Amino acid sequence: MESQKTIVLHALQDTMLENDRHYTIHLLPIDEVEISPAKGSASIIILGERGAPGEVGIAPSSRHVLIGEPSAKYNGFAIISLVRGPAIWGEVTVFWRIIPPSVRVFAQTSGKLTMRDGQSAAIVVIQALNDNIPEEKSFYEYQLTEVSEGGVLSDSRSMANITVVASDFPYGRFSFSQVQLRVSEEALGVNVTIIHLGGYFGLVRLWYKTVSGTADAGSDFVYASGELLFEARETVKSLLVEILDDDHPEGPEEFSVAILKVELQGRGYDFTIQENGLQIDQPPEIGNTSVVRIIIMKNDNAEGIIEFDPKYTTFKVEEDVRATAIPVVSLHGTYGIVTADVITQSSSAVPGVVSYMLHSSSVIF
Template structure:
């Protein structure tokens, strides 16, 4: 259809912006909302063809609000002719039409924020104008009643008003959820005359005295604050002597300890063979709510024979949220590494350094690919 190219570009930009934020948060689940939004803004600067600069400037202005350093950086990317054209168009519109819009049009909040305000701005137009506009929330991936309290109402901008605030309450719970979002819409713009008549600004004649400026929709992203934690061994490689008999390997949990979580594990042969050099083992480590460490015990066979150095692996599997809930992702991760108990460590124990790579794994029904970095290697010295 005949869709305004600026509106189309803005909606594409909005979706891309949300997806960018999700990608950044997957890499850093504990990033602060302000820093998350800032990183997403800078990421967006470097995307997209420069030929679409005009619409990208407009979209980003509204997403991040007026006066932001990112907006100024974006404006510098365009030549003087394009910038002059934008300024001329904005000046003409400001003098003749009162614009109502969200400023900014994107909000990122933690689930435990409680109540926060969405700002609706007013700019330009004839003097002495009173403007009214309706607002209402709409579900996205977040649902009214379970994730946020729905709101609807009418804002009245008197001639001296430059902005209004809409208060929204976010519902905090103890359930693991994906980062979710919902929308807040502006609609039914009208003007009120001095004698109390309510008129449609588009039907008064000539240039509209008021208009809903893009964006007429704000997006609110809710960041889940219920973290099951990051699980893993302390180091990825160490050496032991076979006469130690067994190892109690500590599995650590940090960056959150919410809920009961099961971590499968198994031993895997390397040059060392299960049953001959060590005891094959497969099982599960169970972390109760708020539990931060657990142990895996592995037996080591003392053959009392000279052998070259041999090694085997222990693999942590995909974390399982013990109380499985349909449609909800647990934000769990496997972190490579292992620690060696002091009573089993010879004086020559060589810990070659920890690998701090973290892979964020989805919930139990999705496939998992475990890289070699997610293995722990045991080398026995004879």
């Protein structure tokens, strides 16, 4: 009688990725044959293909990521989507990192994510940190570095580009140093200072011009318009506005100098406003003090010269005339309200009720 027989099982090959599959084969009694209760069954495992839990990679929508510092309208977060497939059996853990690992820029520069059995997609949230340092745009890589046993990383989808947009005005704000300047006509000119605040990167061109007010270009000052070029790290520039001197008595007059626009010089900048209000590059800005008011102070005896009419500096009157008027004139300028006090000096006539009385102690023009 034979003591051993062989049972042959054939595994069928297909194109589907599958996990390990477990089966049990049992011996069943026929007639009065006794089956061993301990060894009457056998476990069969058909091993799954490597990668059966699915190939893990970065979703196409997350291959290029924009992120920026938190602001009033943006929280500083960006989402990177991961996908796996075609098979999604079992649990896999994926490890990631950001290169270079800047802890000053990102709240977290490495981590891991677990995808559960049947889970085909997941997200990683990265966060940019806030500071007050003007910075140009910078570039980083998000990399999937490792996956737990059984999983496979996609060769073509394991890396994404991260662009951290410019922040805190790296090319600066431009303002006048003062809101108002006073100058005398005799000074013949006034220096106006423009200051460069914030970041000092890049080459920035600034346009300006003078604007007439009560002072007119050509008669009170020389019209000026032009450009100033701020080099990188240059913080201050001045421009001279000429004042015209004349012999005309004039009260205070004013005109202004205005910053018209500022522009970053060079190529390769992208100022397009994108999702969440982010701009890859931040343009330079005109600051709060974009206009300076220049006041030319009163000049050439603007209030005039007060004197007695030369025809009436010496005259005779009879006592019985009782009253006489002495003309007082204002020559040259007529600016403002002018008051002149009047006093008398007596050589022989006695003031008061004896010889004469002064009815007005001042004249007002």
